[in-house]
Each structure stands twice: as C-alpha cells, then as structure tokens.
Amino acid sequence: MTSDHSHLPWTPVMTGLQQSEQIYLDNNSTTPIADVAIETIEACWNSRLANPASQHQTGQVSSRILNRVRELVLNLLDASATKFPADKLIWTGCGTEANNLILFGRCLDERGRIRPGNLVISGIEHPSVTLAAQQLQRLGVELRIAQADSNGVVSLDDLNQLVDEATLAVSVMLANNETGVIQPLQSVSKLCRDRNVFCHTDAVQAIGKIEVSFEALGVDALTFAPHKFHGPVGIAGLLLKSDASLQPRLMGGFQQEGLRPGTENIALAAGAAAAMHWYFTDRNRHESKLRSMRNEFESLVTKAIPAALVIGKDVSRLPNTSCIAFPGVDRQEMVLAADMAGVACSTGSACASGSSDPSPVLQNMGLSPAVIDSALRFSFGLFNSLDDATESARRISLAHSKLQSRSHD
Secondary structure, X not given: OOOOOOOOOOHHHHHHHXXXXXXXXXXXXXXXXXXXXXXXXXXXXXXXXXOOOOOOHHHHHHHXXXXXXXXXXXXXXXXXXXXXXXXXXXXXXXHHHHHHHHHHXXXXXXXXXXXXXXXXXXXXXXXXXXXXXXXXXXXXXEEEEEOEOOOOOEOHHHHHHHOOOOEEEEEOOOEOOOOOEEOOHHHHHHHHHHOOOOEEEEOOOOEOOEOOOHHHHOOOEEEEOHHHOOOOOOOEEEEEOXXXXXXXXXXXXXXXXXOOOOOOOHHHHXXXXXXXXXXXXXXXXXXXXXXXXXXXXXXXXXXXXXXXXXXXXXXXXXXXXXXXXOOOOOHHHHHHHHHHHOEEOEOOOHHHOOOOOOOHHHHHOOOOHHHHOOEEEEEOOOOOOHHHHHHHHHHHHHHHHHHHHHHHO
C-alpha cells in the first residue's frame, strides 16, 4: 500500500532540504542515516513484528530477532555475547538517557535515596553527564571533577587523587565531542579496577570513527548512539559487564532485566546493528576517508587563515573532527557566516547549541578567552567527500575574510 504524502505540511520543507547545496560538516551532532539502516528498519516494519515479550509465536519470532541483533552488536564491540554470564546490552531512547541511567543508577539505592560516597567525572564531559552529575550533587552526592590539560586530555594525576574507596562511579568519555581528543581510557579503567571502583565511558563520539573494544577498554559500562555512525535517531545502547549493578530509573516492566522497562523498538535496534555492521566491515577504509577529508580541510583553512588554531592537533584525535579557533572573530558571527556561505558547522556540543555561553570543555582546558570565544567545530561523515573538504575550506576562508573586513570598517 502506497500513499500520497505531498499534502503533509512538512513535505515542502523536506524537499527544500534535499535540494540544498549546503555542505554538512556537523556529523558529530548527527549523521545522515545509511541506506542499509533504512532498508533494515523498513523490513522490520513491513514484517509486522509483535511485542517480543508476548508468548505467542509471532512474539517469540520477534524476541529471536532482538536476541540476534543483541549478539551482533556485542560481537562487533568485542563484548561477551555467548559466555555465561554474558555482558548486557540495554537499549535506551538516546545517549543522554543511557548516561543518566548510569549515573543515577550508581548513586541511588533501591529506595531512591542517595548512597553515601562520591562521583568522579572529567571536566570535559558531554552535558548529559555533566548536568546529571550536577543534579546528583544538589541531591547530596559529593561531585569531584578531574581537569584536562591544554590539549584536552584528562589528567590521570587528578583522577589518581580523586578516586578512592568511597567512589560510586567514575565517568570519563572515550573521545570528546567538541575537540575529538581521545582519552586514555585503558589507564582510567585500570586505576578504577585497582580500587574496585565502577568505571563508565561515554563512547558516543568514538564508535563509528575509531576501533572500540569493550573488553580491551576494561570499563564496566559504555554508552553508544547509532545516529552518530549513520544509524537511526531515537535509540542508543548501554553495554554493561555481566556483574554490573544498577538501580533502574524507570518502573513498569521486566524488560531488559528491569533496567529499562518498556517494549523494545526492534526496528530501530536492527537498524542500529545494520549501520554498525556496515561501518565495521570496512572500518580501515572508512577511517582513512574521514582522516583524509579532515586533514585536507585543516591544511587549507590554516594556510588561508594563518591565525587559525587547530585545538588538540598535537594529541590523538578522532579522524573526522576539527575544532578550529579564529581569534579576533566571534564564534556566533562565524557560525552564521559559515551557514550563509553554505557550510553547516557548530559552536560546540549540539546539546548545548542553544546557549551563547562559552564552551565549558574549552574553559576546562585553560585556553584563552580569545580562543574559546572564536572556536567552531567541523565534523566530517562518510557521506562527505574530499571535494566537500576542499570547497568548505574555501567557503570558510571567504566567510572569515568578510567578517574581518567588516570589523575593520
């Protein structure tokens, strides 16, 4: 059965978006969905799947599909899918929900009361960790924050001093969403293991850009979001070690071991797994493509604008992410000028893009106000091309030149 959707009020807007010549460099915010994910989701919807908790045959088939999706994701992320007890995969509605589930689930007891102890995070976390931690602090949890250096790498010395036997959880992201800087998670997790402390990493920006092994990282919990690697929006995953203990945030069902009750979205879970499989089967080529585009873009921009500063360039970064400061130019004016020139980029985390406040991440790194107030994030995806990198650098350089000329008038 097909339907004519031309009368729906959003159809003209979508048509305009499809015809846009804007170069999209905001893939750390969200990525266009891959064809394999769309096809997988449509196949699930068209098969009229049932509630996987139902006891009838259709429900049992739906449950088997969900279990195979789970096994594929666990295997791709190098988690244990078959040994007993197996590692856990909890589906949530988004990465923010998964991060909140971890922090509140570790800091609250079964009666919803604050457990005695402290929570340790880094000063460069995504708002879904930072704001949740601040709320827990208001409720009575002692919040401890590890600083980052000027390159954006979290201080292991700080963590060594902050983590103790009373620490309820440590949360340090695997790769920063603004700078792309990769964190020393294996060292962080070892520090936690040595003290028998629960360790979580927000790997939302890392998966789909670099190799991620749940086992090698040695963490107790890991968050991922498929819409960051060309999967669907509206679903995220939380990997947990088999012996990880959490208190649920929601009540109402026994699904997913009671940690996230509610009927699972099989179609989106399958689409997420399909996108992950698509990326992982050709990971080296995909990473090489992202790195080539980013390097070309940075080279051209810094050549055209000698004052431009690539933040974090001296340490390991995600292959797709450029955080570039344009001292002397206001970041809000620059992002609007870039938009008008046909380049979609951002001033930082998409979850904080409605705020005009300076980036807490860059502030924590101790960068100067001139750098912080002029920094933009450019993030490439697999739907971009080397021509996009070249042309967007040209457009950014022209936009910057116009702003500079205006300021001198």
